[in-house]
Amino acid sequence: MSKQTLPVVDLQAVGCCAPLAVRPMDAEQAAVVAPMFKALGDPVRLRLMSMIASVPEMCVCDLTPAFDLSGPTISHHLKVLREAGLVDSERRGTWVWYRVRPEAFRQLGALLDLPGTATPAGA
Amino acid sequence: MSKQTLPVVDLQAVGCCAPLAVRPMDAEQAAVVAPMFKALGDPVRLRLMSMIASVPEMCVCDLTPAFDLSGPTISHHLKVLREAGLVDSERRGTWVWYRVRPEAFRQLGALLDLPGTATPAGA
């Protein structure tokens, strides 16, 4: 699965993350970050992500039945999220558990900060 | 262009935006938000977005030469950003100007908030 960190995103190396609204992104940075947004750009994956993100960890066996999709399809979507660096998976016994990678999540959030807009309380 | 607001996203109607990490998204919400992430999921569009977001407004005539792509292609990408509700365009005389829609930007940012993680100053 991914006990040893995959050669995937390498968030640190990007020198990342002035908010989009502050400094334009260079091509290299964009090439690293775009796949993360792309991974979230599918309704199924977005829901998978939100289900995983809203708990400490989530079993695939609870993810799959939430959709009208076959097991392999869910597995493929999870792979996309994994390869984008957004989640991490670990097999424990019979089941496979997914959890978010907070660094990646944080990086995307930071990118979307709108300076001078301290996320209004009521939003 | 888009003087009258396009029947596009309708951010308010979604009842949107508990952070992903707080509550799982229902299918309907995901269907509305996913296209926005999808729009940012291409390196070219991500850079376009960042170029637009980092200034009050941006002329297409300054956007196009920043890429090794034809005019029509850039125009296509801008259309995707527009239809996702992320930017707005306006023709003034000869040139067309693009600017971000802060509400959309804010919505995405809110979705990616990681509660208990007040965006560290240095990040």
Next chain:
DNA sequence: TCTCTAGGTTGACAGATTTCGAAACAGGGT
């Protein structure tokens, strides 16, 4: 140990979407 069963992933494939450029078109200035 050997087998059986359940949970997940991988590989291969058809059908749908994207991406991009050439050419044609529309808006606006001169």
Next chain:
DNA sequence: ACCCTGTTTCGAAATCTGTCAACCTAGAGA
């Protein structure tokens, strides 16, 4: 009328989505 900016249309090539079949791993039972 002519030129310049940007968009649209259309078609070709590449990529994505979802399924079935096959496979691998782990636990249960004989």
